[in-house]
């Protein structure tokens with residue numbers, strides 16, 4: 001079976017972004033870009049399923065600007081077999097990405113699509129659920145364990161009160177949580193090999209998808225600043241401050 | 250304006266996050282209906298009708314809603330979405346699971362985790378782990394929204410006198426089956442609703458230290474327990490203790506961060522707390538940049554001393 005893994009190019013998680021002075025957005029010129037951390041986990045999971053003989057092919061997909069090729073190469077260095085770039089300079093919102101992915105699922109026929117639960121730039125947490133809805137497929141979001149057997153997926157999910165396990169038939173949509181696995185580091189030989197793997201480029205128009213944004217960003221602002229308070233000398237001073245100054249205990 | 254709020258409940262009562270979500274609905278303004286979907290959830294529906302500001306509770310009660318699975322719940326919401334201008338749920342794992350499915354079926358965007366209602370079509374929401382706040386406007390005919398509960402003070406649980414109307418259940422989609430659910434049992438206040446949170450990080454060293462040091466302190470303060478991702482990953486505590494960008498977002502009166510460095514992903518989940526205390530032996534730790542009261546100390550000395558001082 002094939003597994004499709006959508007991977008998003010985002011500002012690296014170590015970068016503290018700055019809001020532009022004109023409040024039009026955040027400044028991402030010259031900042032380090034990486035694969036969304038949840039998507040690395042998704043690629044790792046797919047590659048492990050291939051190594052375990054459950055999957056036969058892992059296809060990475062990225063939607064966005066030409067530089068998303070780098071993200072796809074990273075996925076291939078972890079072990080994805082090939083990449084598809086849906087190239088556009090337009091802003092892509094989750095519903096548009098889900099529609100693009102739907103056409104690719106229909107074309108490639110994967111039994112499993114593994115996405116990240118959330119992109120760390122828009123913090124939307126939508127695309128996987130939307131893709132599942134558009135395809136009318138079962139979904140297992142926030143996965144911390146995935147087992148595939150007999151045409152079924154058994155997925156443990158992280159929920160507010162603890163954990164739950166769902167069973168569903170394939171094809172299915174899974175989104176990853178942090179504790180699903182620890183992605184490997186790509187080795188130099190694998191990075192070199194990834195450069196030779198097939199990478200196909202299509203456009204939203206080729207796929208017949210209207211990607212026009214539905215939400216308009218009117219402005220982007222700094223959050224209210226929290227200023228550092230005081231250092232207390234010892235526990236006694238801390239308790240006194242909490243009682244008499246902050247009045248929270 | 251006509252608003253549908255999806256309730257979260259345990260069949261007997263309505264969860265706290267729904268009260269914050271109703272507050273967001275009130276900020277939008279208009280008639281507010283509450284949808285209660287479950288199996289044997291009549292008592293929750295009755296409780297919902299008493300909440301201030303709810304005009305009508307709509308109840309769908311059927312066996313296949315028992316698990317709150319996204320596929321069945323979303324299908325029901327979509328089937329009953331007619332006439333509503335806004336559909337809201339809390340940005341809990343339940344709301345996050347169901348609402349994008351609703352939005353896609355209605356072919357509209359979802360507006361995730363709003364913290365402010367600017368107007369009926371314009372909302373503010375954090376992006377980049379809360380390092381920026383975007384103001385977004387939706388042109389869609391129906392606004393499908395999840396609400397960050399810390400952004401809105403809850404409405405009163407009582408004082409309302411809404412009507413209760415039964416809805417026809419939809420067909421069972423049969424797409425997923427719940428095999429097992431393991432909920433963390435705790436006598437403590439719920440993390441999302443607690444007034445005081447004692448939170449521990451990797452500095453505690455192991456799960457035994459976490460429990461033996463933080464539980465007595467939390468007991469004294471009647472606090473909920475939280476954790477950094479590092480503490481959860483290392484297995485000190487279950488996953489649902491995690492506070493942060495990808496865990497729970499909390500804003501208690503008092504947040505005590507113990508042995509937590511203050512990575513941006515952690516700050517994203519707690520920096521709106523009213524008072525922050527940090528105990529860390531590294532005076533350069535970034536947590537001190539947001540802490541109202543910082544104590545540079547070895548936690549193995551400071552925490553027992555603090556617990557004792559609270560007498």
Ligand SMILES: Cc1cc2nc3c(=O)[nH]c(=O)nc-3n(C[C@H](O)[C@H](O)[C@H](O)COP(=O)(O)OP(=O)(O)OC[C@H]3O[C@@H](n4cnc5c(N)ncnc54)[C@H](O)[C@@H]3O)c2cc1C
Pocket residue numbers: 013037038120449450451452453476477478479480491492493494495496497507508509510511512513514515518528529530531534546547548549
């Ligand atoms: C995509 C992504 C999402 C993430 N989401 C989250 C999230 O939701 N929540 C989250 O918390 N993290 C999240 N993280 C992880 C985050 O980046 C940090 O790695 C994590 O918060 C660190 O946890 P920590 O502060 O407990 O550990 P550390 O950074 O290791 O800090 C431990 C601290 O303990 C102090 N210490 C050690 N010993 C003592 C002692 N004896 N006395 C006093 N102090 C001591 C040290 O000085 C240090 O400051 C995420 C990361 C990624 C990539």
Ligand SMILES: Nc1ncnc2c1ncn2[C@@H]1O[C@H](COP(=O)(O)O)[C@@H](O)[C@H]1O
Pocket residue numbers: 005006007008009036038039042061062063064092094097114115116117118119120122123124125126127128
């Ligand atoms: N532009 C994109 N290209 C490829 N995958 C994406 C893109 N946007 C979102 N995704 C996938 O959808 C997941 C959730 O993203 P979001 O809904 O934006 O939080 C990500 O972790 C990716 O797996």
